[in-house]
Amino acid sequence: MATDNGGIRSGGGSGGEPESSDGLKTFGAVLKALRDEARLTQEQFAPLVQYSAAYIAKIEQGKRFPPRDLLDRSEEVLGATAARVLGAAARSLTRKVGLASWFLQWAAIEEDAISLFSYESSVIPGLLQPEPYIRALFDRRLPPLAEEQFEHQVTARLERQRLLAARPNTTFSFIIEQALLERRMAGAEVTRTLIDHLLAAGRLRNVEIQVMPLIQEDHSGFEGPLSLAETAENRWVGYVEAHDSSMLITDPKVASAMLQRYGKMRSQALSHQATTGLLEQMRGAP
Structure with missing residues (x-):
C-alpha cells in the first residue's frame, strides 16, 4: 500500500520504495536483453504478457519484484529457451525475509489492484500523507536517515501517491483512528495541513475515508493495522x-x-459524510 509504511506505514524500504537489490537489477537486465533479442519494445512486449509498459519498465530497472505470472506469459512471447533463462534469473534472486522484498511484491499488487483497503491505528496511511507530515515522520525515525536518503524517501512516498489520481477506476477505502488526528503529530500547523489534505483526497470519487471515533465499544480492529x-x-x-x-x-x-x-x-467507523463533517470541525475556520 508501495500500505503502500516501510517502518513508517505504507512506504516500503525505510519509508519509501526499497532500494533495488543486485538480484533484481540482474533479473531486469536479463529480461531487457531477452526482450531486445526478440526485437520487441516495452510498449510491444507489455500487452503480450498482460502488464503495463510502465510496470515492465520498473521490473527491468530492478524496482519491482517479478510476479510469477510474468514467467509463464513470457514463454509464450519469447520462447521456451528464453523462458528457461528468465526462470534461472528469477531463482537467483535473493529474497530477504524483511520489509523491502515483501513491499516490492505488495507495490506491484497495489499498482494493478481494482480495490485497495487500509486500516491504520498508529500513523496516517502513506497514500494520504501530505509532504509536511511525511517529513515529520521521517525526521523522527530511528536510527536517523542520512540527508540524501531522507530526501529520497520523501520523493518516493510522494510519487507513490499518484495512484489515487492515476487509477480513477480503483476503489480506495481508508479507515483511520481519530486519535491520529487528535495527537497533532509535529504540531498544529502540520495537523491542519493533514486535515486539508484528507478533505481534498476525500473529494475524489474513488476515495472513501472513514474515521474510527475515539470511543467505540464495538471495535473489530484490535488485531492491528491491515491492508487489502x-x-x-x-x-x-x-x-x-x-x-x-x-x-x-x-x-x-x-x-x-x-x-x-x-x-x-x-460499519463501526463514522460514515464518509460524517467523517468529512468531523474533519471540517477539527480544522476550524479557514
Missing part, C-alpha cells in the same frame, strides 16, 4: 507491517478473514 487489495482476477491479498518487518498474505482463507474484519470496521 483486490486483484484484476478478483482475488484478495493482504499485507501487514510492524517494526521493520512485514508480510504478504496470499492464503485465501486468511485474506477472507481480514476482509470480514475490515467490513465490520467500516
